[in-house]
Amino acid sequence: MRDPLSKTIVGIEPSGIRKFFDVVSEMPDAISLGVGEPDFDTPWRVRDEAIYSLEQGRTFYTSNSGLKELKEEISNYLERKYGLSYDPYSEIFVTVGGSEAIDVGLRTMLDPGDEVLIPEPSYVSYKPCAILTGGVPVPIPLRAENEFRLTGAELLEHITDRTKILILPFPNNPTGAIMERHNLEEIVDIVIEHDLFVMTDEIYAELTYGDAGHVSIASFPGMKERTIYINGFSKAFAMTGWRLGYACGPRAIIEQMLKIHQYAIMCAPTTSQYAAVEALRSCDDDVQAMREEYDDRRRYLIHRLREMGMDCFEPFGAFYAFPSIQGFGMSSEEFAERLLREKKVAVVPGTAFGDCGEGFIRISYAYSLESLKTALDRIEEFVKSL
Amino acid sequence: MREKILHYIEKNARIDLKDLAVMLETDEAAVLNELEAMESEHIICGYNSLIDWDRAGIEKVMAMIEVRVTPQRGMGFDKVASRIYNYPEVRSVYLISGGFDFMVILEGKTLREVAEFVSNKLSTLESVLSTKTNFILKKYKDYGTIMVEQPTDERMKVSL
Numbered sequence: 001m002r003d004p005l006s007k008t009i010v011g012i013e014p015s016g017i018r019k020f021f022d023v024v025s026e027m028p029d030a031i032s033l034g035v036g037e038p039d040f041d042t043p044w045r046v047r048d049e050a051i052y053s054l055e056q057g058r059t060f061y062t063s064n065s066g067l068k069e070l071k072e073e074i075s076n077y078l079e080r081k082y083g084l085s086y087d088p089y090s091e092i093f094v095t096v097g098g099s100e101a102i103d104v105g106l107r108t109m110l111d112p113g114d115e116v117l118i119p120e121p122s123y124v125s126y127k128p129c130a131i132l133t134g135g136v137p138v139p140i141p142l143r144a145e146n147e148f149r150l151t152g153a154e155l156l157e158h159i160t161d162r163t164k165i166l167i168l169p170f171p172n173n174p175t176g177a178i179m180e181r182h183n184l185e186e187i188v189d190i191v192i193e194h195d196l197f198v199m200t201d202e203i204y205a206e207l208t209y210g211d212a213g214h215v216s217i218a219s220f221p222g223m224k225e226r227t228i229y230i231n232g233f234s235k236a237f238a239m240t241g242w243r244l245g246y247a248c249g250p251r252a253i254i255e256q257m258l259k260i261h262q263y264a265i266m267c268a269p270t271t272s273q274y275a276a277v278e279a280l281r282s283c284d285d286d287v288q289a290m291r292e293e294y295d296d297r298r299r300y301l302i303h304r305l306r307e308m309g310m311d312c313f314e315p316f317g318a319f320y321a322f323p324s325i326q327g328f329g330m331s332s333e334e335f336a337e338r339l340l341r342e343k344k345v346a347v348v349p350g351t352a353f354g355d356c357g358e359g360f361i362r363i364s365y366a367y368s369l370e371s372l373k374t375a376l377d378r379i380e381e382f383v384k385s386l
Numbered sequence: 387m388r389e390k391i392l393h394y395i396e397k398n399a400r401i402d403l404k405d406l407a408v409m410l411e412t413d414e415a416a417v418l419n420e421l422e423a424m425e426s427e428h429i430i431c432g433y434n435s436l437i438d439w440d441r442a443g444i445e446k447v448m449a450m451i452e453v454r455v456t457p458q459r460g461m462g463f464d465k466v467a468s469r470i471y472n473y474p475e476v477r478s479v480y481l482i483s484g485g486f487d488f489m490v491i492l493e494g495k496t497l498r499e500v501a502e503f504v505s506n507k508l509s510t511l512e513s514v515l516s517t518k519t520n521f522i523l524k525k526y527k528d529y530g531t532i533m534v535e536q537p538t539d540e541r542m543k544v545s546l
Contacts, residue, residue, distance in 0.1 A: 024543045035543070173546075299408055299411060300408050300409050352546060369405065371539075373402075
């Protein structure tokens with residue numbers, strides 16, 4: 001029999017920490033600070049709207065690009081929150097989570113051999129998606145001393161003649177890093193000068209803390225035409241399981257992305273789309289309340305980590321802290337595995353998010369204060385025992 | 387800071403003040419001062435527990451009584467209210483807009499106890515015109531907390 005498998009897909013490494021995940025799943029009594037999704041329930045009014053849409057029998061396909069009223073609400077929302085201006089009918093389409101937008105965006109823009117710059121540590125899907133489309137992922141290792149922000153110098157160092165796209169995953173999973181306006185200014189100049197495109201994954205935009213507020217690279221003059229803007233409902237509205245996101249960009253790119261979406265996906269889930277309309281129309285207060293609560297937990301977490309002698313920069317985004325464990329003389333994976341076996345607390349080794357995550361662990365604060373406290377007490381015991 | 391403190395202790399009066407201080411970027415003494423000040427200003431009127439008596443296996447009967455009254459000259463409703471709220475078995479008294487005047491929430495050990503209170507104490511008050519007693523059969527949610535189900539974390543233990 002011939003090999004049924006594509007060489008490309010076989011060539012993609014399975015996530016290196018699958019083994020670790022398996023161990024976690026075999027320990028039902030372990031407590032976890034390892035999740036990448038909100039602990040809040042989707043606001044009830046959103047769920048109620050979904051139920052209502054089902055009662056009404058709204059169970060058919062929507063248009064490929066999504067419900068008209070949803071695209072209009074997305075357009076309003078982006079304008080209102082981030083000063084972005086996208087035409088709802090030609091520059092926005094609704095995807096199955098931000099993940100689909102990443103995949104489709106890269107497939108739309110990359111030819112074989114084109115290089116994609118991926119700041120790391122970062123979410124795990126950019127690299128395989130780039131490879132699947134024949135692109136060449138080029139990691140840019142970010143540094144703790146820069147609070148894991150991307151600097152102009154780091155960007156310049158990795159640009160070649162083949163570089164086409166820069167991925168900007170901020171606020172960042174796993175580090176919690178953000179890019180403030182002055183950080184982005186530097187990047188914008190280089191991107192324009194080198195005629196690059198940007199895929200900005202702003203799924204955590206609503207979860208930005210401190211006074212600066214979230215700034216989108218797409219809002220800079222000259223950037224909208226060279227940016228694919230990705231966002232979604234998972235993190236801001238606590239809607240991970242609804243699988244709903246969106247991509248925005250110049251008409252010419254969106255049109256082509258829609259072709260892939262149309263053939264591969266058809267349309268995003270209809271029920272989720274109706275729910276999302278309600279989320280955008282009436283959940284600003286819920287989002288605000290969740291953000292404030294994350295922010296309080298964030299301060300608590302960082303305080304505790306520093307108190308127990310773990311070195312951690314202050315993260316201003318998402319719901320993660322990314323402390324260094326370099327002082328304990330073991331690898332991230334060893335640390336995570338021993339913490340799990342000895343104290344039954346699950347965290348994610350930094351290496352799950354790229355090689356330069358070595359020496360760090362990701363701790364999520366998408367947990368109630370009580371759970372956070374119990375887990376941190378155990379981490380403290382563990383750290384003191386080393 | 388006050389609003390934040392109130393926000394937290396309304397949901398959890400037993401929150402560790404040290405933790406609360408960290409979250410509010412201040413110190414424990416400042417939180418404590420603020421709490422004591424609010425207690426003396428009667429902003430914080432008490433610290434109660436939310437108890438599911440059914441689960442505890444302890445029998446209690448609770449009723450919401452709609453009361454219509456004649457307000458007293460010069461005193462309005464307040465005088466009548468004080469005649470009612472001073473009974474220890476009365477948990478709450480609210481002045482209500484709409485078809486009646488007071489909503490009185492009453493707690494007793496037995497149905498008879500509640501009935502007797504209504505017929506002997508409440509109805510006999512001079513200014514009370516009528517009462518309508520509604521017994522609570524099941525508490526689904528009280529003070530913002532859902533009583534009938536316990537929250538569970540159904541998320542996968544680890545996700546990226």
